[in-house]
Amino acid sequence: MPPKVIASKLGNEPNKNVLIIPSRIISRPDQLEGGEETEIAAQILLPEEGGWGWVVVIASFCSIFILDGVTFTFGSIFKNMKEDLGESESLIALINSLSVALYFLASPIASAFINRFGFRLCVMSGSVIASSSLFCSYFATNYVSLCVFYGGFAGFGFSLINVSASLIVSFYFEKLRSLALSLASSGSSVGIMIMFPINSYLVKLAGWRAVTLLHTGLFGVIYFLGMTFKPLLSLTVVKTTDDPTRTVTYLPNLSTAGVKSTSGVVSTATERLFSAVSNVNFPTAASVVHEGILTSSNQPGLSTAALSKLTLTAHSPQSGISKRQLKQVQSIMSRTSAKEQDKTKNNIEVTVNIEQPKKRSWWTRLCHWEEHTQQARPLYRDDFFYEGKIENLPVYQKSMIDTTAEDKTGLEYQLAVSRAATTADLRERRGVFTTAARRVLATMLDPKLLKKCSFLFLCSSGCLTYMGLLVPYVFIQDRNTIAGLDPAHTQLFVSAIGLANSLGRLVMGTLACKIDPVKLYMISCCISGVSTIFSDVSYSVYYQYSYCFVFGFFIASLASLRSMVIVALYGLENLTNGTGMLLMFQGCGSLVSTPIAGVVKNNFGYSVAFYVAGIFMTISGFLIIPLRKLSVKENEIDNATRKNCYESK
Template sequence: MSHKPVIAKNDKKSILVIPSRVISRPDNLAGGEETEITAQISVPQEGGWGWVVVAASFMSIFVLDGVSFTFGSFLKDMSDDLNVSDSLVALLNSIAVALYFIAGPLASAYINRFGFRACVMSGSVICAFSLFASYFTTDYATLCLFYGAIAGCGYSMINLSAGLIVGFYFEKLRPIAMAIATSGSSIGVMSMFPVNTYLVNLSGWRNTTLFHSGLFGLIYFIGMTFRPLLSLTVVKTTDDPTRTVTYLPSLSAAALRLTASSTKQDNLIPTTTERLFSAVSNYNFPTAAAIVEEGSTSAAQPGPSTAAMSKLTLMAHGPQSGINRHQLKQIQDMISKSNVIDQYHGNVNVSENTVLPKKRNFWGRLFHWEEHIPQSRPMYRDDAFYDGKLEKLPAYQKSMMETATEAKTGLEYQLAVSRAATTADMQEQRGVFTTAARRVLATMMDPNLLKQSSFLLLCLSAFLIYLGFLVPYVFIQNRNLDAGVDPYHCTLFVSAIGLSNAIGRIVLGALACKIDPLLMFAGTCIVAGLSTMASDLSYNLYYQYFYCTVFGFCVASIACLRSMVLVSLYGLEKLTNATGMILLFHGLGSLVSTPVASVIKNKYGYPIAFYAAGFFIALGGFVLLPIKCISTKKSKAIDTQK
């Protein structure tokens, strides 16, 4: 038998067909229409245009965090101009930063429905408009709406799209690419604070806000580089009316059961699944690998078989202009080297339909626009929020162990982390709040994790840490000015935090591969909190720079270790769910952080405000310490019950 993939190509897609066994079912999860279970996987480029995307992501995050985390340069001038207390002014940015986190699930749903590029460009328009409107606003309540709420929603859309897309372009080089892209946050804070201070002193906060509006407008054009990735849709179909596939979500994500039945329809039974937003969570669906392995298991059964042969179809979705030769060769190489064909003992032949490309003039070729692939479902991947080394993931190790060394490709891992979708979902291309959006919301906002005491402690820690996190960024300049420190150096303290934060992201991210990320996370938060409490001991210039360096380095763990901590505690399949809940508590902490600190400062002075901020950060670190023990005990109890 020949083991070559069958490729049928036209101007919009190429289809690879491998004979196998089994699956067709009604989509009871999506509303009851009869359909098939499918899975969509993206194909990373691992270089090439991916580095352009890394640069674009860096610049987007540079502008975003360079504006949102340098609000301290606005505080005094805005308070004087609006004639309100600085605690009310601090609330403006607190609302924006709170929505920066809280709106994360909505932004993720938007990404899954319309793609990364549409999300970042929409966020750019929202931010540019809201900050432009703030320039003309004289009423405080209206400013809360534009500078706070609307801008915060735009922040979230830019943050999620620019922060996640890099992970889809890279696999082996993902940690390096992600480190470069996310360092835009630290470099943006380092660069923008002195620039903002200079512009505010030169022309006031309104003209500086107008400048920021223009910067966010540039992200619209930067985001155009977020091209849609080539994606494969895995579909299994059969004409056998006696085959039944029952999927029990309450057992496990890969718990597919094949049984014989006299019915003419298959059943997908969500017996114990909770529904949120009229959808169910990702982890209630099997992975693409489970779909493939299901067919290979049945095909490997000894003895004669009377079951009808089914088809495993990998449909390659490229931009509307068609799949180029390089992409087609990439698919062929991945499939021919993968063990998928061997699993199915495929009798496979090669055929290709040639279609002439559309003619374009010079400008059409130069400014060609690759539209969003409607079938793409990036947020159905378990590792969408993971930014560590993939080699450390059990899913990656398992996919590599089960594949011969000479046959290893990116396909095995992509199949292992991509959750199945329904055909009805893939074909639903009208409207905003479709299944693609609702399912992501159901995944990120699923409250089941809150039933675990260890996760409640993690959420409490997230809230406490962000009660104090923003205080140094907002108040350290004015505090040191009041203490008589040289004004020139006062503008550079936040820059020192940003520089050390960039170094911390790299160093802590590397150490997390060898040290327990939870213990490192707890330790750095405790050090950051204690250093903040001790920052008022001396206003010596070198001491203040030392504090900023220590604080910036330690709080880098909040961003670079979060996903690793969540995976180590709850597994990769719960990462999206845990991230959604943690973002909510980050936002709640940010909402009350600087306004409360401002009230404390006005009543008791800067030292008490910084002492309180440091206390909350350190307390958040101490709360993390017993989580590992609680999680380990629960795992042992579950193993004992089994």
């Protein structure tokens, strides 16, 4: 018997471009050992795979162009700001270090806000905060004010823009995801390459305050670019039982309960951060929808009741669903229904309602604000921070192999990497730090990885790398000008770093698909450090350009390989946690980077400052060497421990 589809319409005239599949969720919470049982649902965002997604790529490119074009070209206004304020070089350098440090340190908070309020609201809020802070910096007459506005508030705005603009692209694409992310992230290198000479020229004409005023306007432009980050179509998938009083449920409070993961290993959460538990303590959407992951009758967790009904709820943006999306959802509905019917041998009922379109004037349509879909939870995906090719991920390969061509619904990968959400979480509408935000903070700042010696090595490497990375960006122009090089060339050295960085991102990303990303990351850090140590061997124009190219090319690995290194060592399920902790260490390194270089320069000269920066980066590369062996040993110990725990239970 085929799946039963009931179609109805609301209003006088149907709109075939809008599809709503209402949910029938009835729960009966049971008091079980360890807490109260709670409903869960699978929440999935559907990628558009082109179309408006390319508009988002362009907007993301422009946003990152402005962001990094301002953040990493501080060296162009450094000397003029020092002369204006009359402060030491180390104190002036601290202003930029504060903003760059918050650029990284505030990333977990920015990610939590994205999960709560959506990409568009966060990037537009970041634009307002950064633009207002830089505008206040224009009028600042003392050092403390600049630290507060240029360093503190602007840095937080930078973080909101960075996380939103860098990662929204990954949700609009699946097959072309790596290409789209590469194009968007190249805005960083192009921004540095173009903005540094522009800033240097304007500083000579009108001083650093006029340049800051220009930056204020540029960050204001990001507000309008962020308007293109419109919400995506999302699906909530829920399986219910034949018994109308029960539904598939899950126990999120894991303080005393063991939960069987998709790998078949029982994990126990003994700590709660921010009154929430980490994503890894929730099953994947695929486990809930397709497998069930039923626990034993004497253990709290998922209900053991038989599954029979499948409910899909489409949460469309207020602009409606395009014809292509409509066909995609209808295909998903029919295939998923047939697939689940074949599994359960029961009838699957899918209800389709056709909504009456709202008539709006041209002005209303132009200015209409599409609100963030409350049910969307983008950071509940394990691959949120992944920048490599998803085809290389074991979870992607498994999701494709385990499903025949006839059974494919187009959701296999999304289900495999999306963590389930409680229905209580999805119903929250008020507040800032709701479950949606707190759960992301608990995931990104979970200290469990710090118990691994290999991860401490990786974090130490990240900290040391950023202690040296900012030095060439800030001081190379002034160092070479003092050495007697033509200012027409010295103001182009940072641009040369930016050009090499854009090439390095593409090359490193491609090589990481064929070479171990851990080894590639280690080699890149070492070469960047060694080249910086020997950067003053000659002050020939050609030698300095060569140094800038080598440094910029290999330092690109920090951005392009970070997520792949974490996945290679600790698995995709730990990517969000590993990225959050690593960003904190990188932020700490950025905070002390240029101030230390300024102090060293004042006492020993520029050569020693670059020596120290190069040594930091070289040591960071050496710290990566034992990571692979350490990680393998730690995984063996963890697997043995989990196996013993599972057998004992």
